[in-house]
Amino acid sequence: SQQGEEDPQALSIQEGENATMNCSYKTSINNLQWYRQNSGRGLVHLILIRSNEREKHSGRLRVTLDTSKKSSSLLITASRAADTASYFCATGAGGFKTIFGAGTRLFVKA
Amino acid sequence: DTEVTQTPKHLVMGMTNKKSLKCEQHMGHRAMYWYKQKAKKPPELMFVYSYEKLSINESVPSRFSPECPNSSLLNLHLHALQPEDSALYLCASTNDRGSSGNTIYFGEGSWLTVV
Numbered sequence: 001s002q003q004g005e006e007d008p009q010a011l012s013i014q015e016g017e018n019a020t021m022n023c024s025y026k027t028s029i030n031n032l033q034w035y036r037q038n039s040g041r042g043l044v045h046l047i048l049i050r051s052n053e054r055e056k057h058s059g060r061l062r063v064t065l066d067t068s069k070k071s072s073s074l075l076i077t078a079s080r081a082a083d084t085a086s087y088f089c090a091t092g093a094g095g096f097k098t099i100f101g102a103g104t105r106l107f108v109k110a
Numbered sequence: 111d112t113e114v115t116q117t118p119k120h121l122v123m124g125m126t127n128k129k130s131l132k133c134e135q136h137m138g139h140r141a142m143y144w145y146k147q148k149a150k151k152p153p154e155l156m157f158v159y160s161y162e163k164l165s166i167n168e169s170v171p172s173r174f175s176p177e178c179p180n181s182s183l184l185n186l187h188l189h190a191l192q193p194e195d196s197a198l199y200l201c202a203s204t205n206d207r208g209s210s211g212n213t214i215y216f217g218e219g220s221w222l223t224v225v
Binding site for chain 2: 043
């Protein structure tokens with residue numbers, strides 16, 4: 001079973017708007033990562049947040065982590081058509097197993 | 111551009127065929143992975159090699175046979191596959207500390223269709 005569950009499953013917005021995606025997980029984690037996947041391509045790492053961090057920024061990305069609620073959110077500000085992709089959260093408790101959430105498909109209309 | 115290279119990009123094979131997927135990385139990573147991804151689903155871990163030794167097999171059917179000839183190469187040998195095995199197969203690598211807490215570098219994937 002998947003560790004992370006994301007909502008919404010799909011999101012359609014206009015260029016320039018902000019996009020927020022949420023991820024919930026079940027067990028304790030050391031860190032949480034977000035990945036992006038353009039249609040039919042490989043996944044690309046976006047950002048990692050550790051369990052002792054509450055918020056992290058990278059360019060137009062803002063990630064929050066609430067370990068008490070076992071949830072994380074990814075905010076993309078001022079979205080662009082090129083942000084159209086699937087976004088996955090990924091959790092791990094150490095070692096070589098990383099569990100990916102179900103993903104949010106984002107469509108940004110120009 | 112990805113630093114993990116996968117070939118072929120597309121493969122169509124019959125259920126009696128034997129084929130192989132290949133993966134190469136030159137980042138000096140000592141952990142390499144195979145993931146399977148169905149449409150609109152997240153990647154699912156299949157195998158992990160650490161220092162050229164198989165360290166994780168997620169109960170994958172034996173018709174999938176991984177091989178790690180050296181620290182840069184990873185193969186997935188396919189034999190007697192079923193149509194439901196059609197999917198995107200992703201190769202990935204990390205440093206030797208594993209995938210948890212480290213960036214996973216993915217290849218562009220090999221699209222497999224079993225007919």
